[in-house]
Amino acid sequence: MTAPPQGHARVRIWDAPTRIFHWAIALLIPFLWWTAEEERLDLHIPAGLTMFGLILFRLLWGLVGSSTARFVSFVKGPWTVARYLAGRASPVIGHSPLGAFSVVAMLSALAAQVGLGLFASDEDGLFSGPLAHLVSYETSETLTDWHDRLFDLLLILIGLHLAAVLFYLIVRRRNLVLPMVTGAGEGEDAAMPMRPAPAWRFWIAATIAAGAALWIGGAFA
Amino acid sequence: MRKALLGAVTVAALIGIAACNRGEAPTPSNGASDSASSGSTGIIRERQSHYKDMGKASKAIADELRADTPSLPTVRENAQRLADYAPRILTWFPAGSGPEAGVRTRAKAEIWSDQEGFGRAAAGFITAAEQFNAIVKSGDVAAIRADRVELGKACSNCHDRFRAPERE
Numbered sequence: 037m038t039a040p041p042q043g044h045a046r047v048r049i050w051d052a053p054t055r056i057f058h059w060a061i062a063l064l065i066p067f068l069w070w071t072a073e074e075e076r077l078d079l080h081i082p083a084g085l086t087m088f089g090l091i092l093f094r095l096l097w098g099l100v101g102s103s104t105a106r107f108v109s110f111v112k113g114p115w116t117v118a119r120y121l122a123g124r125a126s127p128v129i130g131h132s133p134l135g136a137f138s139v140v141a142m143l144s145a146l147a148a149q150v151g152l153g154l155f156a157s158d159e160d161g162l163f164s165g166p167l168a169h170l171v172s173y174e175t176s177e178t179l180t181d182w183h184d185r186l187f188d189l190l191l192i193l194i195g196l197h198l199a200a201v202l203f204y205l206i207v208r209r210r211n212l213v214l215p216m217v218t219g220a221g222e223g224e225d226a227a228m229p230m231r232p233a234p235a236w237r238f239w240i241a242a243t244i245a246a247g248a249a250l251w252i253g254g255a256f257a
Numbered sequence: 258m259r260k261a262l263l264g265a266v267t268v269a270a271l272i273g274i275a276a277c278n279r280g281e282a283p284t285p286s287n288g289a290s291d292s293a294s295s296g297s298t299g300i301i302r303e304r305q306s307h308y309k310d311m312g313k314a315s316k317a318i319a320d321e322l323r324a325d326t327p328s329l330p331t332v333r334e335n336a337q338r339l340a341d342y343a344p345r346i347l348t349w350f351p352a353g354s355g356p357e358a359g360v361r362t363r364a365k366a367e368i369w370s371d372q373e374g375f376g377r378a379a380a381g382f383i384t385a386a387e388q389f390n391a392i393v394k395s396g397d398v399a400a401i402r403a404d405r406v407e408l409g410k411a412c413s414n415c416h417d418r419f420r421a422p423e424r425e
């Protein structure tokens with residue numbers, strides 16, 4: 037066995053729940069777009085509820101998950117971002133201070149998108165989100181409109197995210213995709229290693245998220 | 258690594274296509290002058306407000322049917338409203354009130370080029386609305402829930418062919 041190059045070792049970066057969440061939403065978003073565009077609301081609504089469960093899980097995991105999944109570990113102030121851009125930030129495992137911005141923006145937009153979807157309905161009153169009955173026809177129309185427009189913002193944020201991944205790959209010669217698949221990648225010795233969360237926390241967070249999605253969807257009615 | 262990259266590029270391409278699709282110019286009738294034909298303008302506005310009213314009635318029914326014990330008077334009132342509207346639909350589309358009217362309308366030219374087809378769609382809806390209304394009067398909630406789906410199909414059956422999308 038040859039020793040890894042100095043200063044870099046293969047370390048764990050993302051835990052399995054964070055990776056599964058990531059690729060699940062990467063698949064679901066095109067599907068949600070397609071089903072909405074084709075007016076397949078019979079598919080869009082269940083997929084949207086799945087998305088609701090996933091987002092809720094990710095928010096919980098951001099509070100109690102492994103260190104690199106937690107908001108407190110990666111959300112940094114503007115000074116840290118500036119130092120990072122100047123190349124003087126202390127080494128980190130996980131999101132860079134700038135990348136964290138994009139993650140927070142995407143998660144917030146997704147949470148808002150899902151929240152609006154719950155109150156959305158088609159103009160003919162045939163299909164509606166599980167909470168649309170709580171608001172009037174007009175309010176539901178307005179929220180559906182926002183739901184439609186916010187998707188454009190979401191596309192822009194996702195575009196920036198993909199552009200950044202490509203930038204790292206081509207200019208910085210760092211592959212960020214592989215660690216999101218395998219969970220491991222090159223780490224810098226000086227950085228804090230990932231502290232994994234115990235499995236029971238995953239089961240609690242996943243049960244809460246799945247339960248809430250099923251409950252809102254009316255499965256226990 | 259290759260595979261992951263391919264995946265990322267595919268997603269990027271899909272998103273690109275999505276963005277392009279959504280960026281298309283609005284339909285030609287959008288924003289055109291209102292003065293082109295003030296008679297048609299009134300007719301179009303009025304039928305759109307009737308349709309909105311039907312949409313409201315449809316949502317009110319759906320909202321009730323979600324509940325464990327729906328309020329039957331509410332369902333009855335709205336089912337009656339739909340049944341009352343149904344036979345009037347064909348009178349809302351006089352010649353000249355289509356895309357050529359110069360007002361924003363989602364009524365497609367096919368309404369006038371395929372009057373027989375449009376008439377059949379309207380007749381299908383009259384039958385569906387009457388049937389629904391009769392089942393609502395029976396008060397059998399399970400049967401009402403089942404037939405609401407059929408009623409919805411009668412709306413979509415016409416919209417799919419004769420109504421342009423909200424946003425293109």
Ligand code: HEM
Nearest residue numbers: 068072081084085087149150153154156157158165184187
């Ligand atoms: C991240 C998650 C979601 C995305 C990306 C998404 C995307 C979209 C888009 C792009 C549209 C507009 C389609 C158009 O232009 O006609 C739409 C419509 C709609 N969505 Fe979602 N959606 C999401 C979540 C949800 C959820 C959670 C629900 C409810 C459970 C929902 C229910 C609806 C409904 C009822 C419509 C109205 C369709 C119409 O007007 O015909 N969506 N969605």
Ligand code: HEM
Nearest residue numbers: 159160305308311312315362363364378379382412415420
């Ligand atoms: C209960 C069943 C139906 C419901 C809930 C319904 C609902 C609606 C709604 C909400 C609109 C949009 C109005 C707007 O511009 O704001 C609309 C438009 C339209 N509907 Fe329906 N509809 C139903 C049945 C039908 C039937 C049976 C036909 C054809 C025979 C039809 C043909 C059209 C057309 C052509 C438009 C476009 C009108 C315009 O933009 O000038 N609809 N409908």
